[in-house]
Amino acid sequence: MSMKKRLFMIFGPIFAAALLMLAVFLSPLWSGFNYVKPKVAENAAASLSPQVLKGQLIKRNALENGYVPFFGSSEWSRFDPFHPAVLAAKYHRDYRPFLLGARGSQSLTHFFVMQSINPQLKNKKAVFFISPQWFTPAGEDPNAFSYYYSTLQTTSWIEHENGSKMDRYAAYRLLEMPSGSSDKVIAGALARIAAGLKPTSSQMFYVDVRNRILLNEDQIFSRYRIPFNNEETIAKNGRLLPAQYNFAKLDRLAGQIGAKKTSSNQFGISNVFWKHRLKPHFKQLKGFQTKMSFLKSPEYSDFELVLNQFADDHTKVLFIIPPVNAKWQKYTGLSTKMLNQFDQKITEQLKSQGFNHIDDLSHDGNQPYFMNDTIHPGWRGWLKMDQSIRPFLTKSVPAPHYRIDDYYYSKEWQNENGSESNLDY
Numbered sequence: 001m002s003m004k005k006r007l008f009m010i011f012g013p014i015f016a017a018a019l020l021m022l023a024v025f026l027s028p029l030w031s032g033f034n035y036v037k038p039k040v041a042e043n044a045a046a047s048l049s050p051q052v053l054k055g056q057l058i059k060r061n062a063l064e065n066g067y068v069p070f071f072g073s074s075e076w077s078r079f080d081p082f083h084p085a086v087l088a089a090k091y092h093r094d095y096r097p098f099l100l101g102a103r104g105s106q107s108l109t110h111f112f113v114m115q116s117i118n119p120q121l122k123n124k125k126a127v128f129f130i131s132p133q134w135f136t137p138a139g140e141d142p143n144a145f146s147y148y149y150s151t152l153q154t155t156s157w158i159e160h161e162n163g164s165k166m167d168r169y170a171a172y173r174l175l176e177m178p179s180g181s182s183d184k185v186i187a188g189a190l191a192r193i194a195a196g197l198k199p200t201s202s203q204m205f206y207v208d209v210r211n212r213i214l215l216n217e218d219q220i221f222s223r224y225r226i227p228f229n230n231e232e233t234i235a236k237n238g239r240l241l242p243a244q245y246n247f248a249k250l251d252r253l254a255g256q257i258g259a260k261k262t263s264s265n266q267f268g269i270s271n272v273f274w275k276h277r278l279k280p281h282f283k284q285l286k287g288f289q290t291k292m293s294f295l296k297s298p299e300y301s302d303f304e305l306v307l308n309q310f311a312d313d314h315t316k317v318l319f320i321i322p323p324v325n326a327k328w329q330k331y332t333g334l335s336t337k338m339l340n341q342f343d344q345k346i347t348e349q350l351k352s353q354g355f356n357h358i359d360d361l362s363h364d365g366n367q368p369y370f371m372n373d374t375i376h377p378g379w380r381g382w383l384k385m386d387q388s389i390r391p392f393l394t395k396s397v398p399a400p401h402y403r404i405d406d407y408y409y410s411k412e413w414q415n416e417n418g419s420e421s422n423l424d425y
Contacts, residue, residue: 054150063120072129104144107302139298155211258369290333311402323365
């Protein structure tokens with residue numbers, strides 16, 4: 001047998017298989033296979049899985065079938081009987097939260113997540129949890145952003161960008177992250193978008209092909225790779241609740257459970273969090289937040305990307321501004337004046353642009369059993385939040401009238417100190 005034939009017998013099947021796989025992943029036929037089993041969507045909605053956050057098929061399918069996007073970060077992992085997902089399931093509400101976000105996810109991550117569900121956001125409703133801790137001088141951690149980064153979402157966005165201020169700023173911010181430069185062709189397209197230019201035809205050809213491959217990969221594999229399942233946690237917590245919704249009874253129960261769960265410390269912090277995260281370092285943490293500020297941060301402009309996208313999609317959004325644990329705040333020296341200025345600054349950014357549905361809980365951090373730990377809501381905090389979430393999602397809400405102001409993309413706004421004065425819009 002000749003050397004050529006031997007080589008062909010060795011490498012021919014490999015080459016043929018590679019061509020076949022390429023044909024499969026480039027085929028437009030997969031776009032028609034959009035069915036997702038209800039149980040898969042149910043598991044994904046509370047999974048807090050990075051794979052779900054990065055993908056498209058499951059999120060789109062769920063949001064078209066009664067689920068509502070709840071954007072946020074690590075607070076969604078604090079499951080207890082009063083968590084939004086538990087209340088919605090227990091009392092058979094006509095919406096179910098689809099929890100989007102986990103530890104480290106911030107506005108820039110959420111902007112790109114939105115690119116995978118824009119059709120499902122148009123003229124619909126959403127809930128967005130704003131964490132003050134996002135607004136640090138450094139902004140979103142590049143490593144955390146990379147962990148949640150999705151090339152599929154980026155290519156989908158590039159295919160539809162139109163040179164707006166939002167698109168130019170998004171490209172600029174993505175290039176500041178290691179993920180934005182991980183693919184040289186996409187990085188080149190981003191550089192042109194950031195400069196106000198259209199990507200070249202060769203760059204767009206590459207983006208389109210890459211997007212088709214990633215879409216087909218998501219269609220084929222996303223149904224089978226949800227590593228986390230919190231449905232039993234939700235069901236277990238739901239069994240602790242009374243059969244009928246009654247706020248007064250639930251509030252008493254929240255206080256009783258909160259008292260048991262925070263019995264080991266004077267700060268109203270859950271026993272588990274206290275034991276494993278704070279108690280070993282308790283003395284060293286006194287006064288450590290004295291100089292911390294949430295007033296100057298690139299996060300304000302990243303947050304504007306989210307607002308801009310909501311405005312383009314005409315999405316009706318309830319924004320939740322949480323408190324911090326007041327007792328812990330006093331112990332660590334975190335400034336009350338600074339927190340009030342943050343509240344005013346973020347409220348100005350919202351209201352001045354027509355985002356008027358705001359559940360401002362920033363002054364409730366001293367309420368007993370309102371917080372699960374130092375910064376995350378718990379028991380009575382979730383329950384109070386529900387007093388805004390349920391009517392917003394179950395009743396008619398007038399069409400919004402948004403007016404996006406590009407000033408909020410500026411360095412001046414990022415570095416504005418804010419004011420404690422009352423704002424009137």
